[in-house]
Amino acid sequence: MNRLVFLYKGRYWVREARTLETLSAMAKAAGHRTSLAYDRDLFGVSDNVLSLPWLNRLLFDGKAAAKKAAAGNPAWIVLLENLTNRGWIEETIAALAAAGYKGRTAVLACSGAFGAGVNLYGEPEKVFAEFLKALPNPPAAIKTEGLTGLDLLPLPDLDLFSRWEDLSASYMAYAGKGCSGACSYCEEPFYRAAYGPGYARLRSPARVMEELLAARERFGTREITFKDSVFTADKAWLAEFLWLYREKLGLPFKCFGRADAFNLAAAVLLRDAGCYCVEFGLQTFNEKLRGAVLRRPENLAAAREAFAACDAAGLPYDVDYIFGLPGESLADHLAAAEEFSRLKLLNRIKCHNLVYYRGLGIADHALKEGWVSEAELGRGDFFSGDRSAPALRGVTSAFRTLFKLYGLLGGAGLAFAARSGLWRLFRFLPGFVVKPLELLSGLLHGDLRFYAYLRSYPRRLLGAMRAS
Numbered sequence: 433m434n435r436l437v438f439l440y441k442g443r444y445w446v447r448e449a450r451t452l453e454t455l456s457a458m459a460k461a462a463g464h465r466t467s468l469a470y471d472r473d474l475f476g477v478s479d480n481v482l483s484l485p486w487l488n489r490l491l492f493d494g495k496a497a498a499k500k501a502a503a504g505n506p507a508w509i510v511l512l513e514n515l516t517n518r519g520w521i522e523e524t525i526a527a528l529a530a531a532g533y534k535g536r537t538a539v540l541a542c543s544g545a546f547g548a549g550v551n552l553y554g555e556p557e558k559v560f561a562e563f564l565k566a567l568p569n570p571p572a573a574i575k576t577e578g579l580t581g582l583d584l585l586p587l588p589d590l591d592l593f594s595r596w597e598d599l600s601a602s603y604m605a606y607a608g609k610g611c612s613g614a615c616s617y618c619e620e621p622f623y624r625a626a627y628g629p630g631y632a633r634l635r636s637p638a639r640v641m642e643e644l645l646a647a648r649e650r651f652g653t654r655e656i657t658f659k660d661s662v663f664t665a666d667k668a669w670l671a672e673f674l675w676l677y678r679e680k681l682g683l684p685f686k687c688f689g690r691a692d693a694f695n696l697a698a699a700v701l702l703r704d705a706g707c708y709c710v711e712f713g714l715q716t717f718n719e720k721l722r723g724a725v726l727r728r729p730e731n732l733a734a735a736r737e738a739f740a741a742c743d744a745a746g747l748p749y750d751v752d753y754i755f756g757l758p759g760e761s762l763a764d765h766l767a768a769a770e771e772f773s774r775l776k777l778l779n780r781i782k783c784h785n786l787v788y789y790r791g792l793g794i795a796d797h798a799l800k801e802g803w804v805s806e807a808e809l810g811r812g813d814f815f816s817g818d819r820s821a822p823a824l825r826g827v828t829s830a831f832r833t834l835f836k837l838y839g840l841l842g843g844a845g846l847a848f849a850a851r852s853g854l855w856r857l858f859r860f861l862p863g864f865v866v867k868p869l870e871l872l873s874g875l876l877h878g879d880l881r882f883y884a885y886l887r888s889y890p891r892r893l894l895g896a897m898r899a900s
Contacts, residue, residue: 436465438512447514454588462564466592471496516789553574553576555580598884605658609632616792617787654684654880656685656686658688689711692729698741717732739775743775755783804819836866837866
């Protein structure tokens with residue numbers, strides 16, 4: 433038996449956290465002990481509630497999680513690379529050595545070798561299985577080809593994060609992996625290229641239900657958020673799963689759709705099964721930017737049809753909108769305000785910032801066009817930083833705030849602000865005013881995710897302060 437400590441920095445509600453829970457379950461099934469050394473990155477670049485990186489640096493020791501992991505001198509410390517954390521992993525390996533760690537490190541890598549005891553290459557679950565077989569003396573590098581059968585994986589080890597996350601308020605679920613799209617700014621095409629054909633796939637409806645029922649039994653979970661990039665792509669799978677979901681679980685849930693994989697029938701299925709909101713990745717109403725720069729698979733006509741389908745079915749929806757796109761203009765944001773103002777059941781405009789992640793199509797294009805330098809790749813997160821042209825940053829700041837407050841303003845208020853020029857004033861609203869107004873908007877609209885944030889975020893903050 434070996435003791436493995438997973439070392440992780442970032443928010444919980446992402447793919448990487450679920451991957452670590454699965455790896456932990458695999459290790460336990462093989463007879464090993466596991467634990468987590470966790471830097472929640474509160475106020476950091478990955479904090480989607482309140483991103484204030486300067487405050488994160490002021491309040492928290494960035495090496496605390498590494499020191500904690502090293503303190504017990506486990507046999508192995510395991511790290512998982514993603515598109516943004518290579519620098520953090522390199523710093524962490526150095527911090528472990530400085531803390532006197534005598535064990536070995538293993539990195540599940542996607543961008544090349546690290547100075548670790550073992551580098552693991554391949555789909556994380558598949559290569560980690562080979563690593564476990566090779567313990568206690570694995571080779572310096574293990575590489576696997578192909579994909580693992582998702583239904584063959586154990587259910588995630590929810591003990592790993594449950595002391596930090598309130599899984600009774602809301603549960604993060606993945607029905608499968610990947611997406612068939614080729615959006616230039618998204619991580620999905622990167623992982624599909626890295627791990628091979630067939631990466632975008634689903635578990636069986638029965639296996640997903642087994643996980644959800646177990647979560648409700650253990651935690652009394654009251655809401656489900658499906659984090660799959662496109663939950664509605666396979667219509668036959670969706671119909672079978674939603675029938676099981678409605679019959680056996682029936683909890684309110686939220687999911688992600690894509691306009692070219694959505695219609696009125698899907699909207700009705702979701703609504704009748706308990707979906708209270710579906711989220712669409714629109715990003716911009718500028719058709720040229722959507723096609724030539726973002727490589728979105730659907731056109732605006734499809735997006736408008738998807739919104740209309742939700743309106744007809746009585747299903748509220750969120751729409752993602754990205755600021756900082758190369759070539760964006762004031763006219764784009766004014767046109768977006770007009771479009772948004774006409775949507776009947778729009779619940780929320782979710783504002784993001786463009787990030788040029790190394791290895792993605794948009795980053796390669798941006799380097800070629802001179803929009804960004806090598807040093808700027810990967811800086812920030814969707815929730816922090818501004819990549820707009822300097823001359824446009826006042827405009828994007830104003831519209832970012834205006835769109836965030838859509839839930840309070842409504843369509844009529846949004847249209848009036850855009851047409852009258854009052855949008856200019858919104859850039860002067862400070863973040864400490866905007867954030868509570870966003871929260872109020874979500875609560876007034878009955879958005880269950882905001883209830884979960886309101887309940888869990890103070891707990892996270894107090895826990896982090898005690899740990900520091």
